[in-house]
Amino acid sequence: MLHLASKSPRRADLLTRLGLPFGILDLDIPEQQGASEPAAEYVRRVAREKAGAGLLRVAGVAGAVVLGADTEVMLDEMVFGKPADAVDAAAMLRRLSGRTHQVITAVSVLSAAREAQVVVVSQVEVEALSDAAIARYLDSGEWRGKAGAYAIQGGFEAHVVRLDGSYSGVMGLPLQQTAGLLRAFGLLP
Numbered sequence: 001m002l003h004l005a006s007k008s009p010r011r012a013d014l015l016t017r018l019g020l021p022f023g024i025l026d027l028d029i030p031e032q033q034g035a036s037e038p039a040a041e042y043v044r045r046v047a048r049e050k051a052g053a054g055l056l057r058v059a060g061v062a063g064a065v066v067l068g069a070d071t072e073v074m075l076d077e078m079v080f081g082k083p084a085d086a087v088d089a090a091a092m093l094r095r096l097s098g099r100t101h102q103v104i105t106a107v108s109v110l111s112a113a114r115e116a117q118v119v120v121v122s123q124v125e126v127e128a129l130s131d132a133a134i135a136r137y138l139d140s141g142e143w144r145g146k147a148g149a150y151a152i153q154g155g156f157e158a159h160v161v162r163l164d165g166s167y168s169g170v171m172g173l174p175l176q177q178t179a180g181l182l183r184a185f186g187l188l189p
Contacts, residue, residue: 001021001023001064001065002020002023002066002067002187003022003023003054003058003065003066003067004022004023004024004025004054004066004067005027005029005050005051005053005066005068006024006025006050006068006069007024007026010151010173011069012024014168014171014172014173014175014178017175018178018179018182018188020182020187020188022067023058025057025066027050027053027054027057029046029053031046031070031081033079039072039077039079039104040104040106040119040121042072042079043070043072043105043119044117046068046106047068047069047070047107047117048106048117049068050068050070051066051067051108051109051110051115052068053068054068054110055110055111063111064111065109065110065182065185065187066110067107067108067109067178067181067182068107068108068109068110069106069172069173069178070105070106071104071105071147071169071170071172072104073096073147073148074101074102074103074104075095075096075102080095082145082146082147082149083143083146083149086138086143089138089143090149092148093138093143093149093150094134096126096148096149096150097126097128097129097134098129099126100124100125100126100162101123101126101148102123102124103121103124103165103169103170104119104120105122105169105172105173105174106119106120107119107120107173107177109181109184109185111185114185118177118180120165120169120174121165122163122164122166122170123162124152124160124162124164124165124170125161125162126159126161127160127161137150137156140154140155142154142155151171152167152170153171
């Protein structure tokens with residue numbers, strides 16, 4: 001059976017689109033980038049740690065497969081995680097304004113006998129944001145708990161000039177690549 005090692009409702013919704021039954025593992029994995037750890041390695045590590053912790057939780061379940069994922073926004077080699085508060089969110093949005101940034105999503109799939117991972121990097125160009133546009137977006141509350149202080153699938157999409165990569169990856173789970181991993185584990189035809 002497949003288990004999703006994530007508390008993210010977006011990831012659960014996306015995984016549901018693949019038509020597989022799955023359980024959800026509520027884990028609390030620290031997401032702290034090491035001082036000299038490159039952003040892509042950080043995202044890979046966190047996805048692997050989530051899947052690994054999930055596999056430990058279901059170790060007694062025959063045929064258990066665990067999927068862990070992590071998504072981060074990166075600009076100028078700086079990782080923009082989840083904002084601490086509205087002031088932090090506004091600062092992130094001001095930095096992203098009028099620029100192209102990367103969204104990196106890593107997906108790790110583990111079983112007792114196997115491990116596989118994929119990393120998807122998307123480029124997202126954001127229009128120049130006025131202070132009023134930032135304030136309106138902050139008032140929506142969509143920024144809470146979102147890497148880079150935005151949800152592309154919500155009102156912020158109106159500010160995205162161009163996306164080169166995986167839309168679902170920017171949301172938190174690149175479906176095409178995830179489906180490929182799950183096929184390799186025999187969970188999808």
